[in-house]
Amino acid sequence: MNKYFLRLLASVLLLLGFSMKANAEFKVGFVYVGPTGDHGWTYQHDEGRKAVEAAGIKTTYVESVPEGADAERVIRQLAQSGHDLIFTTSFGYMDPTNKVAKDFPNVKFEHATGYKREHSNVSTYSARFYEGRTLLGHMAGKMTKTNVIGYIASFPIPEVIRGINAMTLAAQKVNPNIKTKIVWVFTWYDPGKESEAAQALIDQGADIIMQHTDSTAPVQVAEKAGVWSFGQASDMQRFAPKSILTSIIDDWAPYYVERSIAARDGTWKQQDTWHGLKDGMVAMAPYNSAMGSGLVNEVKKLQQDLASGKAHSFTGPIYDQKGNLLVAEGKVADDGMLAGMNVYVKGVEGDIPK
Amino acid sequence: MSIDINFLGILIGAIMASSVPLILAASGELITERSGVLNLGVEGMMIIGAISGFALMVITDNLFIAIIGSMLSGLLLSFIFGFLTQSLLTNHVASGLALTIFGIGLSAMIGRDFVGIPGKEFPLLFVNLKEAIPLLGPIFFGHSIIFYFAFLLPFGTNYFLKKTKIGLIVRAVGDSPMSAANQGINVLLVRYCCILYGGAMCGLGGAYLSLIYTPQWIENMTAGRGWIALALVVFATWSPLKVLFGAIIFGGITILQLHMQAMGIRIPVQFLSALPYIMTIVVLVIISRDSRKIKLNTPTSLGQIFYKEK
Numbered sequence: 001m002n003k004y005f006l007r008l009l010a011s012v013l014l015l016l017g018f019s020m021k022a023n024a025e026f027k028v029g030f031v032y033v034g035p036t037g038d039h040g041w042t043y044q045h046d047e048g049r050k051a052v053e054a055a056g057i058k059t060t061y062v063e064s065v066p067e068g069a070d071a072e073r074v075i076r077q078l079a080q081s082g083h084d085l086i087f088t089t090s091f092g093y094m095d096p097t098n099k100v101a102k103d104f105p106n107v108k109f110e111h112a113t114g115y116k117r118e119h120s121n122v123s124t125y126s127a128r129f130y131e132g133r134t135l136l137g138h139m140a141g142k143m144t145k146t147n148v149i150g151y152i153a154s155f156p157i158p159e160v161i162r163g164i165n166a167m168t169l170a171a172q173k174v175n176p177n178i179k180t181k182i183v184w185v186f187t188w189y190d191p192g193k194e195s196e197a198a199q200a201l202i203d204q205g206a207d208i209i210m211q212h213t214d215s216t217a218p219v220q221v222a223e224k225a226g227v228w229s230f231g232q233a234s235d236m237q238r239f240a241p242k243s244i245l246t247s248i249i250d251d252w253a254p255y256y257v258e259r260s261i262a263a264r265d266g267t268w269k270q271q272d273t274w275h276g277l278k279d280g281m282v283a284m285a286p287y288n289s290a291m292g293s294g295l296v297n298e299v300k301k302l303q304q305d306l307a308s309g310k311a312h313s314f315t316g317p318i319y320d321q322k323g324n325l326l327v328a329e330g331k332v333a334d335d336g337m338l339a340g341m342n343v344y345v346k347g348v349e350g351d352i353p354k
Numbered sequence: 355m356s357i358d359i360n361f362l363g364i365l366i367g368a369i370m371a372s373s374v375p376l377i378l379a380a381s382g383e384l385i386t387e388r389s390g391v392l393n394l395g396v397e398g399m400m401i402i403g404a405i406s407g408f409a410l411m412v413i414t415d416n417l418f419i420a421i422i423g424s425m426l427s428g429l430l431l432s433f434i435f436g437f438l439t440q441s442l443l444t445n446h447v448a449s450g451l452a453l454t455i456f457g458i459g460l461s462a463m464i465g466r467d468f469v470g471i472p473g474k475e476f477p478l479l480f481v482n483l484k485e486a487i488p489l490l491g492p493i494f495f496g497h498s499i500i501f502y503f504a505f506l507l508p509f510g511t512n513y514f515l516k517k518t519k520i521g522l523i524v525r526a527v528g529d530s531p532m533s534a535a536n537q538g539i540n541v542l543l544v545r546y547c548c549i550l551y552g553g554a555m556c557g558l559g560g561a562y563l564s565l566i567y568t569p570q571w572i573e574n575m576t577a578g579r580g581w582i583a584l585a586l587v588v589f590a591t592w593s594p595l596k597v598l599f600g601a602i603i604f605g606g607i608t609i610l611q612l613h614m615q616a617m618g619i620r621i622p623v624q625f626l627s628a629l630p631y632i633m634t635i636v637v638l639v640i641i642s643r644d645s646r647k648i649k650l651n652t653p654t655s656l657g658q659i660f661y662k663e664k
Contacts, residue, residue, distance in 0.1 A: 035573050037469030064573065150616070183615045186624075191572045192563065193608070196372065200612040203364050217568055220472065239472055350618045 026264045028052055029083035030061040031074055033090035033214075034189040040214035040233040041188065041250070045089045045112075048252030052260045067092025072099060079104040085263040087256065088112065090188070091157055098122055108263050113159055115339055120270050125255060128276030129159070130166035130338070131306045132248035134313040135284060135299055136230050137170030139245050140208045141178055142295055143228050150201030151182045152194060152211040152218055156352045158341045160212050165345045166313040167210065172347050180348050181206055191217035202227055219244055235285040246299075247285035255281065274335065277307040314338065319346040363492035365613060370505075371497060371567065373605030375400070375559040375576075377504045379583035380590070380597045381511050382555025386432075387587060388515065389548035390528035392657035394450025395435055396556050397580025398457020403428040403557025404564035405461040408571040409468055417476060421500070421561055428557020429550045431457060436549040439659070440542055446657045454580065462573045473569025498566045500558070507555075511594035524548060528653030531660040541660060556580070585634040591641055592651040604630045 030049050034042035042063065053059050060083065065074045071093050078086050079100055085108045088097045094114035101109045101119045113126045140149050149171060153160050164182060171178045181204060183197040195217040198209050202225045209222040209229040216239040222229035223240035231237065231247025255273065262268040275281035284303060287296045305311035314333035318326045320343045327333050344352060379396050386393050407424030411417060431453060438449045476498050484496030515521040526534040527544045535541045563579075564571055582604055589604075590596035611626045 035469060037466075039470045181616050181618075183612050185612075190577060191568050191570065192575060192577055193612075195568050196368075196609060197612050199368060200609070200616050203361065203368070204613070204616045206616075215572065216470070216472075217570070220568075220570070350615075351620060353620060353622075 025058060025082075027083045027085075028057055028059045028260050028263075029078035029086040030059065031065050031071065031078070031086065031088045031090075031093060032061060032063040033065060033067060033092070035063050036061070038189060038214050039216050039236060039239070040231075042089070042214065044234050044250045045087070045252055048256040049087075051253035052256050055257050055261065057260050057264060065093075072096035075100045075109075076103070079107045084108065085110065085260060085268070091155070091159065108268050110259060115272075117270060117272065123259075123270050123272065125259075125273035125275075126159070127250055127252075127281040128274060129248060129250070129282055130162045130313050131276045132282050132284060133163040133166040134170040134306060135246070135303055136210060136248070137167035137172075138174055138299055138302055139230075139291065139295065140167065140210065140228075141171035141173070141175035142298075143245065143291065144175070144178060144208050146205045146207045147175065147177045147179060148205045149178055149180050149208045149210065150198070150204075150206030151180055152197045152201070152209070152213055153182050153184045154188050154213050155186060156184065156354070158339060161344065161352060162338055162341045163212055164348060165341065168348050169314070169318065169345055178347075182348070182350060184353050185213060187213065189214045191215040194218050195221045198222060199225075216240075231285060237285060242290070244285075245288045245291060249283040249285055251280055251283050277303060278309070320344065321346055321348065359489050360492065363489040365609070367492040367494075367496075369602060369606040369609045370493065371501060372609050373601040374501055374504045375562045375567070375579055376583050376586055376601040376605055377507060377598060378500075378559035378562065379556045379580060380586040380601060381504075381507045381594060382552040382559075383583060384511065384587050384590070384592060384594060384597060385515075385524065385555075386548045386552030387656055388528045388592060388653050389524050389545050390531055390653050390655040390658065390660065391436075391439065391545050391549055392446045392450065393432065393435055393453070393549060393552060394447060394584065395431070395453025395457065395580075396552075396583050397576055397578070398454035399428040399431050399553050399556035400457075400560035400563075400576045400580045400583075401461040401574070402431050402457045403560030404575055405465045405468070405560075405571060406557065407561030408473065408564040409464060411474055411565060412468060412471055415474070417474065417565065420565060421558065424557045424561030424565075425554040426557070428553040428555070428560065430553070432549050432553020432556070435553075436546050440545055440549070443659050443661055445659070458574060465571050465573060468571040469573070471570065473565065476566045476569065498562075500562050500566060504562075505598070508594040508598040511597075515594065525653070528655060531655050531658075532662075535662050541662065545660075556583075559583070582630050585631055589630075589634045589637050591637070592653065603633070 032042040036042055036046040049059050049061055062074050065071050067090055075096055087110045089112045091113045094111055094116050097109050097111045098116050098118040101122045105121055109122045111124050114124050117124055168180045181201055185193050185197050194213050194215050198218040198221040207227045209218055211218045211232050216236050219229040219231055219236050219240035223243040228245055229240055229243045231244050233250050235247045235249055237244050312332040316327035316331045317329040320326050379400055383396050403424040406427035407420045410423040411420035435449055435453050438444045439446050478496050478498055480495035484491045523539055527541050531541045563575055586600045589600045607626050607629050
């Protein structure tokens with residue numbers, strides 16, 4: 001019995017040794033917070049991964065990795081198994097990524113939507129989703145009849161708060177009577193909870209449903225209830241063909257390909273990337289013709305202006321809920337302020353949960 | 355904001371709809387437990403029911419087949435549990451936990467090809483009455499047939515356990531399998547039947563989620579409802595009618611907190627998600643002070659391995 005066990009152990013160790021040796025090839029790893037089939041956030045990251053693969057670079061991915069203790073284990077595992085560049089694609093992977101990066105100085109790490117670059121082998125990247133939110137706000141303000149906009153929010157982090165503020169500011173500009181109702185679901189991906197939240201908002205008078213969560217459940221609820229909605233991260237149009245006015249699309253592919261090639265060729269450098277409509281990291285799905293061509297053209301014009309820098313999502317004067325001036329008239333918010341945004345602008349109801 | 359009467363009706367209706375999977379799974383598990391078997395695999399059986407129902411709906415385009423199939427799949431999974439615990443005499447707790455882990459993994463594997471497919475519209479009954487009657491309309495009408503079945507089930511279960519001979523046999527087996535066996539009752543057969551029934555009801559509860567409540571397949575979509583159903587059986591002190599009551603409370607907590615948020619009332623979300631379990635513990639503490647109440651309904655041999663010497 002013992003002899004067999006020892007033999008087994010020996011062969012396992014041998015196999016392990018082989019697998020470690022066989023890792024000379026350049027490999028890129030991806031860590032996803034949801035399943036690749038969520039048709040939202042993770043789906044788009046996986047499209048980016050496929051583009052890297054198409055560029056002739058080997059990739060692996062791990063999906064549905066919870067933010068927390070598990071994340072560090074998975075990232076470490078990828079680093080140990082010979083991946084040279086690892087993309088960690090959710091805000092909650094921020095600390096685990098930096099922790100693992102410290103132990104693997106030769107592996108490059110890219111963390112999405114975070115701000116911590118504690119070691120020289122950690123880069124961060126994100127998209128200016130708020131530019132898309134500005135467009136949604138403009139449409140929402142024009143399309144609402146009840147003047148109540150329902151917003152399903154995930155976690156109270158700057159990125160989400162920035163989206164709420166950008167949307168509200170744009171909607172107020174075209175319709176001063178709008179009210180933004182927010183429900184925090186404290187999850188990125190729980191279709192059951194997301195649809196309950198959408199239903200709760202509709203029951204309370206919202207005729208526009210907007211989400212900062214990743215599943216298609218809210219737009220499906222909106223379709224059923226006959227109210228307008230917006231897709232998130234990916235074009236969700238086919239899940240709610242009548243209801244969706246447009247979707248904000250995250251296009252990670254060019255960035256992933258560029259960074260992977262840089263890492264392979266040894267030209268990779270630590271950086272902080274924040275691209276928007278201009279660079280195409282944020283794109284808009286086709287606009288629903290139910291809005292009327294007048295509004296569609298208006299939004300397209302605004303989209304161009306945001307891309308060219310002629311317009312900015314956070315143009316002063318902007319006040320917070322208490323009436324303190326955040327951005328002076330004629331000025332725009334700088335990136336530092338945007339990155340750390342943790343107050344609601346005037347006109348948003350309720351408090352940010354702790 | 356003022357709450358108008360129609361809104362109240364919609365709110366109560368939404369709470370009741372969200373409690374349906376809990377009622378179904380807990381009613382099934384209650385029968386299993388009353389026969390003296392503790393099956394902790396509720397979550398696993400629900401998720402298997404959810405994927406089987408959805409997959410069959412996509413493949414056959416027939417909701418009836420989907421519903422029956424989901425019950426059969428839950429039943430099949432519970433048969434594995436039954437075989438392990440009743441025929442091979444393994445530990446109930448360990449086998450049940452294994453069943454949950456197995457069910458979640460298997461459903462994710464089967465479900466790979468069914469992610470991102472929009473579900474089919476499930477027919478709702480009495481939709482015109484829903485609009486016509488204020489308050490009561492949105493509460494009682496415009497729901498699926500499974501909804502009505504779920505709300506009648508606890509009454510049926512209560513009648514079955516209290517008034518029928520077979521119900522009496524189930525209770526006897528759960529309270530003292532040895533005495534029941536000496537009376538000539540086939541303990542093994544009774545327990546197998548109760549386990550399979552429990553599995554079928556859990557499967558149906560899962561199918562309610564994937565076919566009616568959020569008509570789509572999502573990995574791990576039961577999201578802990580199986581565990582809440584298990585807590586619910588204890589919370590109800592093994593009484594079917596209290597299951598109904600508890601399910602509405604447990605189901606209502608989620609819906610209420612979302613509505614309260616939309617109204618601008620803030621409560622810590624984490625506290626509310628823990629509330630069903632906290633309430634179960636409180637009930638356990640209360641009933642443990644009054645042993646008569648426990649003795650009334652608790653199956654005495656719950657979770658014990660029964661072995662009849664031949």
